[in-house]
Amino acid sequence: MDTRIYPRLTTSPKELMALHYAEARQAKVEGRPVAWLTGMAPVEPLRAMGVAVVYPENHAAMCGARRVSLELCEAAESQGYSPDLCSYARCDIGSVITGSSPVGGLPRPDFLLSCSNFCMTVTKWYEALARSFDVPHIHIDTPFAGDGPNPAAVSYVVDQLKELIAFLEGFLGRPFDRERFREVVCLADESGAIWGEVLRMGRRVPAPFTAFDGFTHMAPMVAMRGTQATVDYYRALYVEVSERAASGVAALPGEKVRLLWGNIPIWCNLKAVPDFLARYGGYFVASEYANSWAFRLDPDDPLRSMALAYSTVIPNLSLEQRARTWVDLMEDYAAHGFVMHSNRSCRPGSLIQYKLKEMVETRTGALGVIIDADMVDPRSYSESHVIGRLETFIRTLSGSV
Amino acid sequence: MESRQAILDLFAEIVADPYPRLREWKARTGRKVLGCLPMYVPEEIIHAAGALPVVITGGVDNTSLAEAHMPNFACSLVRSNLEAALRRELDFCDGFVFPYICDSMQSLSELWPRTVQNGFKHHILLPARLDTIIARAYLLKEFQRFKEALERLVDAEITAVALSTSIDIYNRDRDLLQQLYDLRRRRPGLLTGRQVQAIVRAAMLMPKEEHAELLHGLLLALEEREANCRGKVRLVLSGILATNLNLLDMIEEAGGVIVDDDLYNGSRYFAGLGDRASDPMESLANCFFNMMPCSTKHNPTRGWAEYIVQMAREAQADGVIVQLMKYCDPHAFDYPGIKDKLEAAGLPHLLLETDLNRRSLGQVQTRLQAFFELVRGV
Numbered sequence: 001m002d003t004r005i006y007p008r009l010t011t012s013p014k015e016l017m018a019l020h021y022a023e024a025r026q027a028k029v030e031g032r033p034v035a036w037l038t039g040m041a042p043v044e045p046l047r048a049m050g051v052a053v054v055y056p057e058n059h060a061a062m063c064g065a066r067r068v069s070l071e072l073c074e075a076a077e078s079q080g081y082s083p084d085l086c087s088y089a090r091c092d093i094g095s096v097i098t099g100s101s102p103v104g105g106l107p108r109p110d111f112l113l114s115c116s117n118f119c120m121t122v123t124k125w126y127e128a129l130a131r132s133f134d135v136p137h138i139h140i141d142t143p144f145a146g147d148g149p150n151p152a153a154v155s156y157v158v159d160q161l162k163e164l165i166a167f168l169e170g171f172l173g174r175p176f177d178r179e180r181f182r183e184v185v186c187l188a189d190e191s192g193a194i195w196g197e198v199l200r201m202g203r204r205v206p207a208p209f210t211a212f213d214g215f216t217h218m219a220p221m222v223a224m225r226g227t228q229a230t231v232d233y234y235r236a237l238y239v240e241v242s243e244r245a246a247s248g249v250a251a252l253p254g255e256k257v258r259l260l261w262g263n264i265p266i267w268c269n270l271k272a273v274p275d276f277l278a279r280y281g282g283y284f285v286a287s288e289y290a291n292s293w294a295f296r297l298d299p300d301d302p303l304r305s306m307a308l309a310y311s312t313v314i315p316n317l318s319l320e321q322r323a324r325t326w327v328d329l330m331e332d333y334a335a336h337g338f339v340m341h342s343n344r345s346c347r348p349g350s351l352i353q354y355k356l357k358e359m360v361e362t363r364t365g366a367l368g369v370i371i372d373a374d375m376v377d378p379r380s381y382s383e384s385h386v387i388g389r390l391e392t393f394i395r396t397l398s399g400s401v
Numbered sequence: 402m403e404s405r406q407a408i409l410d411l412f413a414e415i416v417a418d419p420y421p422r423l424r425e426w427k428a429r430t431g432r433k434v435l436g437c438l439p440m441y442v443p444e445e446i447i448h449a450a451g452a453l454p455v456v457i458t459g460g461v462d463n464t465s466l467a468e469a470h471m472p473n474f475a476c477s478l479v480r481s482n483l484e485a486a487l488r489r490e491l492d493f494c495d496g497f498v499f500p501y502i503c504d505s506m507q508s509l510s511e512l513w514p515r516t517v518q519n520g521f522k523h524h525i526l527l528p529a530r531l532d533t534i535i536a537r538a539y540l541l542k543e544f545q546r547f548k549e550a551l552e553r554l555v556d557a558e559i560t561a562v563a564l565s566t567s568i569d570i571y572n573r574d575r576d577l578l579q580q581l582y583d584l585r586r587r588r589p590g591l592l593t594g595r596q597v598q599a600i601v602r603a604a605m606l607m608p609k610e611e612h613a614e615l616l617h618g619l620l621l622a623l624e625e626r627e628a629n630c631r632g633k634v635r636l637v638l639s640g641i642l643a644t645n646l647n648l649l650d651m652i653e654e655a656g657g658v659i660v661d662d663d664l665y666n667g668s669r670y671f672a673g674l675g676d677r678a679s680d681p682m683e684s685l686a687n688c689f690f691n692m693m694p695c696s697t698k699h700n701p702t703r704g705w706a707e708y709i710v711q712m713a714r715e716a717q718a719d720g721v722i723v724q725l726m727k728y729c730d731p732h733a734f735d736y737p738g739i740k741d742k743l744e745a746a747g748l749p750h751l752l753l754e755t756d757l758n759r760r761s762l763g764q765v766q767t768r769l770q771a772f773f774e775l776v777r778g779v
Contacts, residue, residue, distance in 0.1 A: 080737035084474065084728055116529060120504050123529065123699050124734035130701065131738055139699050141536065143526040143543075144507055152546070153526065156539035163535060319511040342472055347730065351475050351508035355515055372472075 009209075009244075011237045013219045016230070020054075020223050021103050027052035028107035033172060036106065036129065038122040039222055040292065040313055041115040042140060042161060042306050044188055047226040048181035049168050054106050055223045056129075060091040064267030064376030066102040073377055075100075081128075087345040087377040089125035096132060109133055111171065113164070115140040117316045118292075119348040138167055142311045146318045149311050157307035182299050184226040185306075189297040194234040195221050196294035201241050202285040203333050206250030209241045211261045211284035212274050213251065221293040256281025257398050260329055262288050262340035262356075263349045264375040273339065273371070276387055280394040286333045288314055288325060319352055323359040330364045337397045338368040339390070344380040369393035405622040408615050409592075412599040419606040423455060424493045426608070433555065436494035438482065438509070439642055440502055440665045440697070441527060443544060443685050447498070448567040448609070449559045450551040455494070456605035458666060460644050460757040461485055470516050471508075476728040477756035478642055479509045486517040496521025496554065498547075501529070502697040503731055523550050527689070531700040537686055544682050564681040574604060574613040578671040580620055586660055586716050589635060590628035594649030594659045601667055602644070630658045634773050637713045638662040639739070640724035641696065641732050644757055651762060652722070655769045661716040663709065664724075669693050696731035705735055706742035713748050720776045721750040726757070749776050 028034050032052060037043055039057040046053055063069040069087065072094030077083050079097060081090055095101050112135060114126040123139055130137035140160050143153040165176050198217070201209050217237060224230045244251075259277070261284045266273065274283060292313050298305035314325055330338065340357055342350045357368045371389050374380035415422060423434055433452040437444065444454040459481030464473075466487040467480045485491055499510035501524065510524045525547050528536035548559050578601065585597060592600075600619070604612045634657045642665050652659065662668055672693045678684040692698065694705040713721055721743055725732050736752070743750045751772040753765060 080740050082725075082733040082736070085730060085733050089734070120507075120529060120697075121730050121734075124696070124731055127699065127701070128734055128738070137701060139530060139532075141529040141699070143528070143539075144501060144524065146524070150526075150546075152539055152542035156528070156535065159535040159538075160530075160533070163533060319515065344474055347475060347728070348504035348508065351471055351479075351505060352511055354470055354472070355512055359515075 009213060009217075009237070009240055011217075011233075011240045013217055013233065016220050016224065016233055018103075019229070020220075021106075024052040024054045024107050025104070033110045034107050036109040036112050036126075038114045038118070038126065040118050040310060041113045042164070042310055043113075044184045044226050044297070044302070044306065045161070045165050045168060045176070045181060046113065047184045048177050049172055049174075051168070051172075052107075053223070054109075056092040056106065057088050058219060058223050059095070059101065059103070059106055060088040060376055061267045062102055063091050063095065064378075065270055067268065067378070068100065068102055069268055069376040070378050072098065072100065083377075085345060086121050086125065087374055089121065089128070090345075091376050092125070093128060093132075096129070109135055111135050112137040113140070114138075115142060115310060117142040117310050117313050119315060119346075121348065136167070136171070138164055140164065140310075142316060145311050145316045147321055149308055153311060154304070154307045157311055158303045161303045161306060181302065185297050185299045185302045187228060187231055188226040189299065191221060191225060191230045191234050192293065192295050192297065194231070194238050196291075198234060198238050198241055199286065199290060199294055200332075201245050204245050205258075205334060206248070206252070206255045207258070207283075207285045207333075208244035208249055208251055210251045210274070211287040211290065212265070212270070214287060214290035215265050215270070218290045218293055225293075252278055252281070252283040254281055255283060257283075257337065257394065257401055258285045258333060258335045259283065260286050260288070260326070260333065260335045260338035262326075262338060262353070263343050264289060264341065264346060266341060266373045266375060266381065268374070268376050268378045269381050272383065272386065273390065276390055277394055280398045282394050282398065284339075285335060286329050288322075288329065291325075291329070315348055319355060319359070322352070322356055323363065326356070326360045327363050330360065330366055335366065336401050337366050337393070339393070340368060340370045341375075342370050342372045344372065344374040345377060346375065367393065367397055405619060408619040408622065409596050409599070411615065412603040413596070415606055416599045416602045419455075420490065420493055422607065423453070426453065427493065433495040434493060435521070436491055436497045438497065438499050438506060439478065440669070440695075441500050441689065441692070442498045442525060443547065443689070445564060445567040445571050445681075445685060446544065446548050446551060446559065448570065449563040450555045451557065452495070452551070452555060453608060454498075456670075457482055457485070457491060457494075458602075458605070458642060458644055458757065459485060461488070470512060474728055475505050475508070476726050478726065478729075479505045481757050483509060483512070483516065486513070491517075496523070498522075499524045501526040503729075505728070505730075521550075521554050523547060529697070529699055531690055531692070531698050532702060537690065540686050540689060541682055544685060548682075561681055565684075568681055568684055570609050570613070572674050574609040574616070575671040575674055577613055577616045577620065578604065581616065582661065582668055584620070584623065588628040589658045589660045590630040590633065591623065594653060595646050597659070598644070598646060598649060598666065601670060605666075605670065632656070633658040634776050635660045635717060635719045637709070637716055637718040637721045638664060638667070638724060639709050639721055640664050640755070641726060641729060642666055642757065643724035643726070643755055645755060645762070648753075648755070648762055648765065651766055651769060655766070655773055657769070657773060660718055661712055663693060663705075663712060669695075696729075696735045704738070704742075706739040709739060710742055710746045710748065713743075714746075718748070720772065721748055722772075723750055723752045724755045725752060727754050
């Protein structure tokens with residue numbers, strides 16, 4: 001039985017991502033520097049200096065999707081890391097301890113770069129990695145931006161970026177390549193723009209591209225931002241998706257209920273939720289999550305535009321700003337309802353959710369539901385709970401649209 | 402001069418039921434009380450504004466009201482403070498100050514106005530990095546922003562002279578608390594763990610001037626006799642916040658004696674005298690950057706694990722009790738490193754997963770006894 005509910009796009013990030021990991025391994029073999037970065041760390045100066053970068057979060061998501069995360073989490077726990085901690089971190093630490101990984105493991109880092117814009121937990125995770133590998137750990141502190149960036153915090157981040165550049169010069173023993181940096185910033189900006197356009201196609205009725213397509217296709221933006229290959233990738237994706245849009249192809253034929261998704265996906269059981277909802281004609285047209293990477297940079301003012309973009313990602317903004325973002329997305333994408341993932345090991349993503357749900361429901365009149373699970377720890381996933389909640393939700397919603 | 406016991410009883414009373422006194426202080430002085438969430442709120446600036454900073458540490462026994470507003474996988478500091486506020490126990494506060502220390506505290510700060518009250522709320526965005534001079538310039542601007550917000554609240558200027566005076570008052574109390582802890586290290590058991598905890602907690606719940614007077618009197622009144630701690634297991638308590646008084650009693654009943662701690666409701670609260678820099682804001686910044694190593698602040702060159710080992714050695718401790726609050730991510734990430742360092746230093750330790758409520762500790766008793774047997778057997 002064909003389990004595909006809707007036609008898959010032919011453009012795929014698999015090859016590009018395989019290249020990404022291969023390049024990092026090759027760099028290690030050739031003695032070129034390798035760095036590990038958090039999901040939303042300012043990578044552009046590193047790219048400009050030819051540092052090969054890998055993203056443990058991306059790797060952990062893959063471990064979740066490939067169903068190997070449980071043993072990795074348990075390995076970290078056997079070393080004293082609490083099972084309550086971020087499952088990305090446990091998965092990653094477990095992978096470092098056991099050497100086990102679906103892509104042959106990440107090459108050993110020469111230094112670590114973290115940025116607390118998504119959460120402060122990454123600082124601690126990377127401190128643990130720094131102890132384990134005994135390598136430098138540079139942390140970019142992006143203070144909470146509230147309703148909007150405050151000038152003192154932006155200056156602080158700009159100064160830290162300058163300090164990062166000075167570190168790179170010292171560590172690599174050569175001057176910062178400003179020309180290459182400008183190129184990288186242009187490429188990052190361009191891919192951010194195209195990625196944003198791709199995501200916006202989800203606004204069409206019917207949508208040719210789902211939020212879950214977004215979770216797959218965002219990988220190059222996260223891990224290969226600032227490269228020509230990424231720009232080419234998103235151009236190709238944009239062409240394919242707009243052709244579908246032009247011919248009225250729906251990602252979910254017979255779409256009935258358009259939904260928004262909130263928080264990190266349930267990587268360890270990714271298809272369960274969209275496949276179930278598809279049976280009722282429901283599918284996800286947008287996510288707050290994938291939108292985070294559709295940011296713009298200014299090659300004429302790179303450090304300041306980076307400081308602003310990196311500081312004002314949604315998780316670093318106030319509850320009010322988050323609610324407004326949701327309301328705008330609900331309107332732009334003509335969504336009827338929303339599903340928020342209460343991600344057990346992600347406190348920053350989940351603690352404000354009950355209130356956020358209430359605010360979105362009140363302001364839009366739409367119905368939402370919260371499902372309890374975890375991004376990569378399968379022990380926190382209960383099918384009966386998730387399906388039970390969704391069933392009530394989708395029946396109510398599809399009855400009223 | 403009050404007797405030793407009378408002062409100790411007063412501290413215990415204040416801690417057991419602090420809020421009526423605070424309401425009475427407000428009524429008497431007409432001034433404001435600001436509830437400060439732990440940790441590192443620069444209280445001196447609040448004091449210089451003529452308001453009373455009070456550290457609210459939560460610790461209610463059930464969080465049924467909070468559950469409707471927040472998932473249960475948040476630490477008890479956050480949940481129990483939310484609970485206390487929802488129960489209207491904190492209504493005497495004219496406002497609240499939240500420190501930027503971790504994701505959960507940030508979430509609480511965001512939920513607070515929409516859940517609890519919409520009065521004065523300030524989220525002081527302390528830098529997370531202690532390892533760069535860049536953070537200092539930022540911190541000074543953040544102190545300035547806080548000062549301006551307080552000036553608007555009390556409708557008066559906070560002068561440099563007032564701030565220096567407040568720093569002096571705070572330093573006096575810090576110095577006395579330091580003397581108390583020095584005394585405890587020299588003569589463990591002279592006061593019970595519960596008594597010492599009450600002294601520190603009381604400092605968080607009353608004007609520092611009054612606390613210093615009482616503590617000064619207590620230190621004078623303490624007899625010059627050897628405390629009997631022969632045969633007792635000398636322990637250091639390590640953690641972020643651990644306010645369970647029953648646990649302290651249990652430790653002592655099992656034959657332990659507390660010689661030192663690095664808790665926020667302990668030495669961390671009064672660590673670091675504000676120095677006599679010419680500019681009071683610079684003095685506060687120095688205090689911040691010289692803080693005891695903390696899980697919530699990034700400083701690769703000065704680790705908490707090493708600090709605990711050093712503290713245990715200086716206090717001639719036989720072992721360490723690590724009190725890890727459930728769902729405290731920063732501490733839980735640090736724990737494996739702390740464990741390794743303690744083991745390498747030959748210091749036995751017991752990990753207790755705790756929360757702030759005052760439930761009975763049945764299982765803990767058994768584990769304590771086993772731990773003491775292990776320590777004595779070494």
